[in-house]
Amino acid sequence: MARxxxxxxxxxxxxxxxxxxxxxxxVDLDIRSGEFLTLLGPSGSGKTTLLMVLAGFTRPDHGxxxxxxxxxxxxxxxxxxxxxxxQNYALFPHMSVAGNVAFPLKLRGVPRADVGRRVExxxxxxxxxxxxxxxxxxxxxxQRQRVALARAIVFEPxxxxxxxxxxxxxxxxxxxxxxxxxxLHDRLGMTTVYVTHDQREALTMSDRIAVINGGGIMQxxxxxxxxxxxxxxxxxEFIGESSFxxxxxVPGGFAHxxxxxxxxxxxxxxxxxxxxxxxERLQLLGAGMGEGLNLFDGTVEEVVYQGDxxxxxxxxxSGARVAARAPATAGAMAAVPRAGEAVRLGLGPADTxxxxxx
Amino acid sequence: xxxxxxRPNAAGxxxxxxxxxxxxxxxxxxxxxxxxxxxxxxxxWLFWLSFLADDGSPSLEHYRRMWQEPSYxxxxxxxxxxxxxxxxxxxxxxxxxxxxxxxxxxxxxxLAMIGVLLPFWTSLLVRTYAWLVLLQRxxxxxxxxxxxxxxxEPLALVHNLQGTLVGMVHIMLPFLILPVYGSMRAxxxxxxxxxxxxxxxxxxxxxxxxxxxxxxxxxGGALIVFILCLGFYVTPAVLGGGRVIxxxxxxxxxxxxxxxxxxxxxxxxxxxxxxLALLYVASRLVRLDRVLGxxx
Numbered sequence: 196m197a198r199x200x201x202x203x204x205x206x207x208x209x210x211x212x213x214x215x216x217x218x219x220x221x222v223d224l225d226i227r228s229g230e231f232l233t234l235l236g237p238s239g240s241g242k243t244t245l246l247m248v249l250a251g252f253t254r255p256d257h258g259x260x261x262x263x264x265x266x267x268x269x270x271x272x273x274x275x276x277x278x279x280x281x282q283n284y285a286l287f288p289h290m291s292v293a294g295n296v297a298f299p300l301k302l303r304g305v306p307r308a309d310v311g312r313r314v315e316x317x318x319x320x321x322x323x324x325x326x327x328x329x330x331x332x333x334x335x336x337x338q339r340q341r342v343a344l345a346r347a348i349v350f351e352p353x354x355x356x357x358x359x360x361x362x363x364x365x366x367x368x369x370x371x372x373x374x375x376x377x378x379l380h381d382r383l384g385m386t387t388v389y390v391t392h393d394q395r396e397a398l399t400m401s402d403r404i405a406v407i408n409g410g411g412i413m414q415x416x417x418x419x420x421x422x423x424x425x426x427x428x429x430x431x432e433f434i435g436e437s438s439f440x441x442x443x444x445v446p447g448g449f450a451h452x453x454x455x456x457x458x459x460x461x462x463x464x465x466x467x468x469x470x471x472x473x474x475e476r477l478q479l480l481g482a483g484m485g486e487g488l489n490l491f492d493g494t495v496e497e498v499v500y501q502g503d504x505x506x507x508x509x510x511x512x513s514g515a516r517v518a519a520r521a522p523a524t525a526g527a528m529a530a531v532p533r534a535g536e537a538v539r540l541g542l543g544p545a546d547t548x549x550x551x552x553x
Numbered sequence: 554x555x556x557x558x559x560r561p562n563a564a565g566x567x568x569x570x571x572x573x574x575x576x577x578x579x580x581x582x583x584x585x586x587x588x589x590x591x592x593x594x595x596x597x598w599l600f601w602l603s604f605l606a607d608d609g610s611p612s613l614e615h616y617r618r619m620w621q622e623p624s625y626x627x628x629x630x631x632x633x634x635x636x637x638x639x640x641x642x643x644x645x646x647x648x649x650x651x652x653x654x655x656x657x658x659x660x661x662x663x664l665a666m667i668g669v670l671l672p673f674w675t676s677l678l679v680r681t682y683a684w685l686v687l688l689q690r691x692x693x694x695x696x697x698x699x700x701x702x703x704x705x706e707p708l709a710l711v712h713n714l715q716g717t718l719v720g721m722v723h724i725m726l727p728f729l730i731l732p733v734y735g736s737m738r739a740x741x742x743x744x745x746x747x748x749x750x751x752x753x754x755x756x757x758x759x760x761x762x763x764x765x766x767x768x769x770x771x772x773g774g775a776l777i778v779f780i781l782c783l784g785f786y787v788t789p790a791v792l793g794g795g796r797v798i799x800x801x802x803x804x805x806x807x808x809x810x811x812x813x814x815x816x817x818x819x820x821x822x823x824x825x826x827x828x829l830a831l832l833y834v835a836s837r838l839v840r841l842d843r844v845l846g847x848x849x
Contacts, residue, residue: 277750285741
């Protein structure tokens, strides 16, 4: 299959209410041509509604939707020419694998000889070459997922939508498919909008992630920026683990429990703020260590062994609780304090992130 | 002792499993007994009777008579004709109705379903006579038709094939609608969304996706209607006015008029045989359809 010419998507002021609930509240979003963009949010956040608006299955109350230069908000779904992978795959049970993949081609009047060739090419692309004659109920979950993908891309749409396509697969298969999907996107180059509630999946696959909550976009950023500099507490809590400590403003910065913090980048906004601490950025310090770090002294409350790492819960002298994660190497295991013992934790200035408490 | 040590409680566990199966069989036994007493025995008895001559000696005379007298052939022809037509009309009328119901919100569909099932709450005889009242020469339909100037002479709406069909379709419709509705409800709406997303308009999505997926329910409903029709008695007797003689009517005549149990039994056996043959063919057709459906 050739690289498709991708289309940018512009979403303007799209609003959808169900009764008094705003499923989408004046959403503005620009998706770049050829970009892999993920809509990430908890259930009920509006991410799926937004995808359904893109596919044409949900009619917004108002708003504008542009595919390239064309306004498509009133165009019915069968004329939008976007590929879609459904959460439950929605493979037609009365057709074979090849019948499913050929379906969009036949509707587009592709000549018979070409249909067979293109179906086989699409199946080979998803590593199901030779599976054409199988019935859908003879396939495993992972194979169905691939057939759904082949069916969505076989007609070379310029936009591909995916609604939690991996959620029904077990963890190992899911992680393999994440890489595969991303490779396929890079190869075919279509603009891809991907919906998931799995933050790790979003971080793994996306060029950019739009974090959605309450029908609005909380933050639109690249994965790393989203993790390192979340816009607010919701984003920080939703992506990765974090502890939050209260801070007070002092001239030129912030302090926690009277100790002024060394901070690399200060937030511009006024208002209440919080210190966000990612557990894996906290270092367990021995006596006399911690030069140049922000130091937190406390008592170990609980130590949990999790295989690849050790999770340590501590109560600080200020009364706040923090979680710290240490790699479970043999040396670290021996050095980890036990519950009830004192502990000193260090945090580098670059990892000391101050957030607006929204 | 070692065997017990390696397989502790094996005997007890096996016994528990056996008791569980026994209890399950116990639950089913009243129904099994009823089927045996109310179905297998009488049918076997009829089967036996059909091979006895009037004097009680074994003979094939009842079957020979059926083969030789053309009126019997005609009865079977009418029976299958009425059953096929009724089934066909039920499909044409019932399928679209079931489709509408399946697209309604569940609460509205449940209300509408009560409307469909309402006729079940009145006796079959009452409904059949109601049609007689409506359709006879001086009946309501003829009166209104003439008053509105649609036709000038009273039409023969009843005591013929048409009248019988009207009554039978009315009675059979719910038997078709229920399974069709059930299979339509079970069709995941995402299939239709997927069809639309892939480029199928509403009509294309219906014929290529919805209709094939509703076929099992349609086959089931049509088969139930057809088989019920084959054995129908009251409606052709009342609305057919002696002109529509189906197998059941013939059986009734043989018994009530001629006390010829052998002849009646033979009719029953032949009808049963034909019905079973038909069921077999139908089941092959349905399976064939699945194979074809999976192949292209």
